[in-house]
Amino acid sequence: MSHLPKSLHEIFPGETDVLRRLKAGDRHFQLLVSRYEDIDGEVRKMEAGEDPASDERFEAARKLRLAVLDEIATLIASHKAA
Numbered sequence: 001m002s003h004l005p006k007s008l009h010e011i012f013p014g015e016t017d018v019l020r021r022l023k024a025g026d027r028h029f030q031l032l033v034s035r036y037e038d039i040d041g042e043v044r045k046m047e048a049g050e051d052p053a054s055d056e057r058f059e060a061a062r063k064l065r066l067a068v069l070d071e072i073a074t075l076i077a078s079h080k081a082a
Helices: 016-025 027-048 055-081
Strands: none
Touching: 016 027, 016 055, 027 055
16 A cells, blocks of 8 residues: 555645645646656556556556655755745
8 A cells, every 4th residue: 555645736735826826827746746647547446456567667666656756855845935
């Protein structure tokens, strides 16, 4: 079972305004969010057994999800600092 909440607003609870601004005006951020949501959906399906995956594929998807989430967090932090 995934330990991450489903939405970015749950992952970054104090950043609602920043998330809204970035989603509205930053194309790169929009693409990252879309990519994160796609990968997160794949991981959750693997966890639920809806998409059987090898351990290697599952771990690779989880690592990719975290890498994209890290990039999102960096953009949020840099936007807050600006």
